[in-house]
Amino acid sequence: MTKLKNDRFLRALLRQPVDVTPMWMMRQAGRYLPEYREVRAKAGDFMTLCQTPELACEVTLQPLDRFDLDAAILFSDILTIPDAMGLGLYFSEGEGPKFKRPVRHAEDIAALGIPDPEDDLGYVMDAVRLIRKELDGRVPLIGFAGSPWTLATYVVEGGSSRDFAHTKRLMFDRPELMHQLLDILASSVTHYLNAQILAGAQAVMVFDTWGGALTPRDYREFSLRYMSEIVNNLEREHDGAKVPVILFTKNGGQWLEAMATSGCDALGIDWTTDLADARQRVGGQVALQGNMDPSILYASASRIEQEVDTILSSYGAGSGLVFNLGHGIHQHIEPEKVTVLVEAVHRLSPPYHQ
Amino acid sequence: MTKLKNDRFLRALLRQPVDVTPMWMMRQAGRYLPEYREVRAKAGDFMTLCQTPELACEVTLQPLDRFDLDAAILFSDILTIPDAMGLGLYFSEGEGPKFKRPVRHAEDIAALGIPDPEDDLGYVMDAVRLIRKELDGRVPLIGFAGSPWTLATYVVEGGSSRDFAHTKRLMFDRPELMHQLLDILASSVTHYLNAQILAGAQAVMVFDTWGGALTPRDYREFSLRYMSEIVNNLEREHDGAKVPVILFTKNGGQWLEAMATSGCDALGIDWTTDLADARQRVGGQVALQGNMDPSILYASASRIEQEVDTILSSYGAGSGLVFNLGHGIHQHIEPEKVTVLVEAVHRLSPPYHQ
Numbered sequence: 001m002t003k004l005k006n007d008r009f010l011r012a013l014l015r016q017p018v019d020v021t022p023m024w025m026m027r028q029a030g031r032y033l034p035e036y037r038e039v040r041a042k043a044g045d046f047m048t049l050c051q052t053p054e055l056a057c058e059v060t061l062q063p064l065d066r067f068d069l070d071a072a073i074l075f076s077d078i079l080t081i082p083d084a085m086g087l088g089l090y091f092s093e094g095e096g097p098k099f100k101r102p103v104r105h106a107e108d109i110a111a112l113g114i115p116d117p118e119d120d121l122g123y124v125m126d127a128v129r130l131i132r133k134e135l136d137g138r139v140p141l142i143g144f145a146g147s148p149w150t151l152a153t154y155v156v157e158g159g160s161s162r163d164f165a166h167t168k169r170l171m172f173d174r175p176e177l178m179h180q181l182l183d184i185l186a187s188s189v190t191h192y193l194n195a196q197i198l199a200g201a202q203a204v205m206v207f208d209t210w211g212g213a214l215t216p217r218d219y220r221e222f223s224l225r226y227m228s229e230i231v232n233n234l235e236r237e238h239d240g241a242k243v244p245v246i247l248f249t250k251n252g253g254q255w256l257e258a259m260a261t262s263g264c265d266a267l268g269i270d271w272t273t274d275l276a277d278a279r280q281r282v283g284g285q286v287a288l289q290g291n292m293d294p295s296i297l298y299a300s301a302s303r304i305e306q307e308v309d310t311i312l313s314s315y316g317a318g319s320g321l322v323f324n325l326g327h328g329i330h331q332h333i334e335p336e337k338v339t340v341l342v343e344a345v346h347r348l349s350p351p352y353h354q
Numbered sequence: 355m356t357k358l359k360n361d362r363f364l365r366a367l368l369r370q371p372v373d374v375t376p377m378w379m380m381r382q383a384g385r386y387l388p389e390y391r392e393v394r395a396k397a398g399d400f401m402t403l404c405q406t407p408e409l410a411c412e413v414t415l416q417p418l419d420r421f422d423l424d425a426a427i428l429f430s431d432i433l434t435i436p437d438a439m440g441l442g443l444y445f446s447e448g449e450g451p452k453f454k455r456p457v458r459h460a461e462d463i464a465a466l467g468i469p470d471p472e473d474d475l476g477y478v479m480d481a482v483r484l485i486r487k488e489l490d491g492r493v494p495l496i497g498f499a500g501s502p503w504t505l506a507t508y509v510v511e512g513g514s515s516r517d518f519a520h521t522k523r524l525m526f527d528r529p530e531l532m533h534q535l536l537d538i539l540a541s542s543v544t545h546y547l548n549a550q551i552l553a554g555a556q557a558v559m560v561f562d563t564w565g566g567a568l569t570p571r572d573y574r575e576f577s578l579r580y581m582s583e584i585v586n587n588l589e590r591e592h593d594g595a596k597v598p599v600i601l602f603t604k605n606g607g608q609w610l611e612a613m614a615t616s617g618c619d620a621l622g623i624d625w626t627t628d629l630a631d632a633r634q635r636v637g638g639q640v641a642l643q644g645n646m647d648p649s650i651l652y653a654s655a656s657r658i659e660q661e662v663d664t665i666l667s668s669y670g671a672g673s674g675l676v677f678n679l680g681h682g683i684h685q686h687i688e689p690e691k692v693t694v695l696v697e698a699v700h701r702l703s704p705p706y707h708q
Contacts, residue, residue: 163684165652172653172661215625215647217664253608254626271569272608293569298519299526307526310571330517 002137022070027328078146102158117195132200143201147208212251270326356491376424381682432500456512471549486554497555501562566605624680
């Protein structure tokens with residue numbers, strides 16, 4: 001494959017020296033970009049966009065054409081796996097994702113198969129291959145999946161939820177069934193991410209959006225355990241290069257020590273944790289990725305630059321930081337603010353790498 | 355005033371010996387109770403219920419008639435203060451509270467007055483007096499208010515919010531204006547809580563529902579600072595008895611040490627923090643209140659009892675724990691589950707107080 005022209009992102013994840021702090025943004029290909037909204041309108045619906053490799057490739061590359069980002073992330077959705085399981089994913093206007101056939105009983109779980117990544121999710125692998133080709137070594141491509149716990153909340157609730165009533169009832173009353181479900185999801189995610197790596201993903205990230213809704217005990221038992229299992233079964237080297245793995249639990253700031261022992265290369269950090277504290281707590285075991293409050297992008301250019309400075313100095317000198325937001329970029333942010341952010345990270349970070 | 359027949363709750367908050375661990379539940383007077391839904395329907399709308407002392411008193415006492423709770427909490431809403439400021443509070447079906455006149459600009463903030471608790475919020479003080487009379491010393495009555503930061507999010511957004519775009523833009527770009535607003539809200543909350551104490555509230559709690567959406571730095575500057583100011587200006591003794599103050603920041607588990615130095619008597623803890631860790635981290639400076647995941651109440655009776663046991667043993671021996679949920683009880687919980695919970699706390703806790 002083509003040699004990478006910009007490998008800062010991968011080097012930072014592996015805590016190797018870099019010239020400037022690399023940066024990308026969660027949901028960088030998204031609704032805040034007018035060119036994305038155009039393709040989205042053309043596709044008709046969200047899943048068509050995900051399932052058409054040419055369109056997924058087009059929107060993946062859009063933010064890279066506008067901003068000097070150090071990584072691309074596959075445009076897709078965490079719910080591709082349960083969709084491939086035949087649960088009937090659909091999107092209802094204003095209410096987010098829904099499943100026609102929620103998974104709540106022993107027989108629902110017993111009926112679940114592990115999707116074959118090339119047969120059942122070939123459109124994702126095709127998108128990865130096409131994006132790699134189009135990127136032509138410009139920056140690395142990140143693959144991703146949802147965590148087993150986070151996927152479980154969607155399939156058990158049959159969609160989004162505020163309090164996870166069905167999921168938690170299953171977890172509390174029938175923990176053995178919940179473990180059976182999580183085990184199937186963990187195997188599915190492992191196969192899926194390994195296929196993304198074989199197709200060309202140069203780093204992978206596991207999004208645990210809802211692990212932070214658990215007690216520390218339940219987090220370890222029902223979320224972290226399965227993410228660790230995935231980490232330990234991933235292809236960590238491909239095509240002669242290491243493939244770093246990032247774990248991100250939103251609102252997981254209290255459990256960084258436990259997450260750092262999972263075997264992953266880096267942890268995503270949201271803005272409720274100071275990077276200085278996080279770095280000290282993980283004790284050099286992993287790199288960190290984060291952690292700007294996405295709402296800073298509503299503020300003025302000078303305020304954004306000031307926050308970049310605060311975050312860089314909070315992490316301090318040396319490699320091991322990938323600059324990112326602490327959550328996906330909001331849809332009402334002006335793209336010009338992102339230009340300010342990316343430039344600030346690249347302009348202000350070199351002193352930390354001397 | 356009548357002598358208290360059950361003062362466990364106040365004693366635990368002051369870390370004095372108790373026979374059993376006291377318990378109450380956030381939102382214990384609420385929609386999960388059929389008798390509440392009946393009064394709510396009779397009142398017509400939510401604010402009428404809050405503003406009619408006889409009805410507020412009736413629903414405040416309802417959970418005490420069903421369950422062996424160790425405290426009553428005034429039935430009211432955190433938005434009574436901005437309502438009394440004339441911002442035009444109304445409730446829109448399915449969308450929660452809204453304000454007709456959001457506070458976003460310098461002139462909006464300059465126009466805000468500090469409500470007089472007896473003149474502008476007399477219905478709250480009348481409710482407190484009536485509830486005290488009807489309680490007749492059965493258990494203590496808790497008064498409450500929203501934190502300045504949490505109130506600011508509602509008045510700046512003009513209602514509920516997911517990402518606090520307007521509030522954070524104001525905070526980031528015009529911090530001096532945000533401080534001016536928080537200062538007015540802190541004074542209003544202080545007067546309001548002091549009036550509740552004079553009217554008969556025997557403990558007070560400050561609910562910081564949205565402080566957990568801030569960075570650690572912003573939390574200290576824009577939320578904790580104003581809660582500390584309130585704590586330091588409250589009447590801490592009334593009618594010959596100490597009046598304990600509880601601070602609760604949802605998702606504030608990372609900042610317990612800072613909160614414990616505010617001068618408050620107790621901290622509310624949600625379920626994302628282990629009580630053993632919390633107790634160790636606050637080092638005996640304050641009592642703790644919490645921290646059961648409200649979703650446990652969807653589970654079976656035996657699972658609820660098991661969780662009570664886990665929480666009690668996590669806190670360990672000695673006074674200083676008020677058992678509570680880590681957030682308000684959900685509306686679809688069966689009241690019978692609450693009976694199980696309250697009985698379990700009282701039955702399983704005596705060994706920890708020998």
